[in-house]
Amino acid sequence: MKTSDAVHRRRLRLGAIAAVAVTALTAGLIGASGAQAAQGCEVDYQVTGQWSGGFNANVEVTNLGDPVNHWDLEWTWADGQRITHMWNAKDKSKAASAKASSLGHNASLATGGSTSFGFSGSWSGANTDPTEFRLNGRLCDGSVSEPLTAMQQVAAMQPGWNIGNTLDALGGETGWGNPLITEELIQTVKAEGYKSIRLPVTWDENLGPAPDYTIDPVWLDRVAEVADMALANDMQVLLNIHHDSWMWMSAMPTDHDGVLAKYEAIWTQIAERFKDYPSELSFESVNEPQFTGTDAPAGDVLVDELNVAFHEIVRGSGGNNGDRLLVMPTLVTSADQPQLDALKATIDSLDDPMIAATVHMYGPWPFSVNIAGGTTYSEQVEQEITTTFERVHDTFVADGIPVIIGEWGVLGYDWTRPIVPSQQYGELLKFFEGMMFQARDKQMTLMLWDAGSYLNRETLEWRDPYVHSYLDSGLTTRSGTASFDSIYVEKAGAIADESLTLNRNGLEFEGLWHGDTELAEGADYTVTGDTLTFTAAALTRLAGDRAYGVNATVEARFSDGLPWRIHVISYDTPELSDASGAVNAFAIPTEFNGDRIATMEAKYADGTYAGPHDWTSYKEFWATYRPDYGGGTITLTADFFNAVRDGEPVTLTFHFWGGGTVEYTVAKSGTTVTGTAS
Known part of the structure; x- marks a missing residue:
């Protein structure tokens, strides 16, 4: 384009891309069609005048879908243009990302209805027209999307990814060591095949006092900004209340009215802020609801009360919240049958087709952290995973209620420590392969919990590409x-x-x-x-x-x-040497000779179990013992010695993957420890 003072006129027509059709998982499993609105639009963008460094434009928006009562139109410029002044709409632009928001008099658009706004802008070097627009998060090409059932929408979320330990962190978004969320991060996850993002958010630190509990508008804007990033990159978003569950909601048995008032105030504000967002944004009532001093049956009743209050607030808030997908958990997101039955009763009572259930699955705990001899993906571990998926499927999916596994993974897969994972590597791969198969077989959506252990947030590279390849391959097929x-x-x-x-x-x-x-x-x-x-x-x-x-x-x-x-x-049999040291810094000199530790047992001379978790002789990896294969040591932790009786020798039996065992004796005296090789 030539830069001249000549006034010229050009025109570009664009509209909204239909939502990708999702094939029904099984004809008999698709629930009744929800009341979601059909969406679509067309945009007529005209540059009405241009001069050196500036231009005027007019934009006409035509709604092709069901009526809307608020609209946001967004686009980007490739050449760095900027809006300098806007009329007949509110300018909410940020740099090259332009955004026009409706005013009171033009907020409502009937099917086929149109409205226009104009603006003045600046340019330098080139003034290329935008290539796409989004109306309320929808891409534009003039077609109209058909509403999805809850089952179809949840299926379209597979696979999902949690931005863990970030907006849910205490002390702010970077409080737990992760960097700020960027659009580049979202785009990286999208490029790796993920279709949805679970956005855990802890609200407590950003609330005003009772009775209003006003959410800090800066915090609410940041949450909305991250949601906007994901939606703009064609990813679904699941937004929740997260660590509040244990920070203050757990006191509900003794402060029922206070907790409920705070919970309802938060959801009232969230619902109002996001009510005009597209259906690709879903709400989850609360993460892992739990209650102090309350047994499971009483806890189920409290979860029901929270879920019902959440449903009433969101559904009554207007806009797109009338048919937005709502996700409800069991007590502590447990997959035990009594908790599944309790949530099923709640969902049945609400008689709302746009509800999904959610549970969490980290595998059997002994395997997930490597304790009590849970070193392998044994037949018992595999069977427990299989029966868990079967229970959840038979309770919900078989009755047309979709299920999101809102968090899954292995608790011992932790890149904040040198030894990753706690499990033997091949056994870990079997777990991932089995979980992916079960989710596909039982028609459930998995959302990987990632607090930085899978995707390196600094480099935007997968820490272990081979693990990621198992997650990717498992979406479509099994592996031997x-x-x-x-x-x-x-x-x-x-x-x-x-x-x-x-x-x-x-x-x-x-x-x-x-x-x-x-x-x-x-x-x-x-x-x-x-x-x-x-x-x-x-x-x-x-x-x-x-x-x-x-x-x-x-x-x-x-x-x-x-x-x-x-x-x-x-390999050869590992060799351990005598040592002495403090309870908080005791390391056994070790020649591993090519072998690696599978697990460690700890027993007193009378055969009783020593150390933490005294119900098993097999101690938890990393929590009690930490091999350093490069440094040639096995460190026993302070937590281990804190649970050991003073003056009584403890026999440690180290089991190695090569098949051998090596015994070693430690004795604590006050704050010092002596170790003797057998």
Whole structure:
């Protein structure tokens, strides 16, 4: 475009892209159609005059969908233009992101109704027209979207991602170590295939005093800004009340009216602020509701009261809140049957087709944190996950009520510490594979809890791309696994045949590869039923000079999904040395010799269990013992010694993945500890 004083006129017509149609999961599982509004629009953008450094424009908006009683029109400029003055609409622009908001006299648009506004702007270098507009969050191309049922909308959220420990953090958005949320973060998550974001928000620190409990407008604006970022990038958003659940709501049994008044005040303000947002914004009543000094049946009653109050406030607030998707939890988001039944009764009583249920799933606790011998993705762990999904499905999904697993993952997967994860790596991958399959099989949407352990918020890169590949692959298919992901061979001596059991997961086994080289069936391995056996000759070749650690990685490939990695590891029995130190700084010098710890037992001389969680001899990884494979130590924590009796020796038994055990004795005397190798 030439920069001249010549006045010229040009015109651009745009409208709203229809929502992507979501295929019904199963014809019999789609609930009754909700009352959501059809949405669509058309925009006529005209540059009516242009001069050096400035221009005038007129914008006409035509609503093609159901009537709206408020509108926001948003667009961006590629060349950095800015609005300097606007008439017949309120200018809410930020830099190159332009936003016009309706005024009282033109806020209502009937189906087919139009309104216009104008503005003056500045430009430098070029004045390229916008290429797209959004009316109330909807992209524009002139088509009209059909409303989705609750089941369809929840299906369209799969997979989801939590922006954890951020807007829910105490002390502000960066209070727990994560950076501010940016649009680049949202775009990164979107590019990785995520369809929705759960936006946990803690409100308490940003509230005024009773009785109004006014939310700090700066905080409410920031929450809205993040929601706007996600919606503008075609992601659904689930907004909630988060850590307030334990900060003050837990006092509801003893301060019933006070807690309820505060809760209702917060939701009244949230509902009012977001009532004109598009249906892609959903509300979750509260995260993990819990109550001090109350048993489960009484807790279920209080959760029902909160969910019903939430429903009444949102539905009565007008705008798009009349048919917005509302998400309701069980007591502490438990998937136990009594809690599922209690929530089902609440949802049935409300008789509202735009409600979804939510629970959280971190797997069986012993496996999730590696305690009580929960070191592997055993048949028991797998069965517990399977039956949990079945219970939730049979209670809700089978009756047309969609389910969001609002948080899921593994509690011991923590990148704030050097050893990630607590679980053996292959066993962790089996957990991810199994969870993804169950969610797909039982038609539920998963929202990964990520407080920074999966996506590095600083670099915007996945910390472990292979874990992420399992999450991605599991959306559409299964992957084959095996009974273990490693074969340990001693550093010296003859190597024998070694066998693993294949878990085909309905797939065909296609062979083994070492890099680009296919291993020879018969000479390198045999398969009998589900037993995969590596020959001694193949293992000897793969082990090479048998340096401690991983000498080779072989891929077991299947007809679909990801290959299963099998590591050939050389090792000797680890060696622990005598040591002394303080209870808060005691480390055992250790030569790991290529092996790694699976778990640690602690017992007194009479056989009783020592240390925290004295109901099991197997102690919790990291909470009580911390291996440092590079530094050559095993540190026992102060928390461990605080739960150990003074003057009574404790026998520690370290179990290693190579199959061996090593015993070690520690004795505490006051604040000092002595350790003796067996």
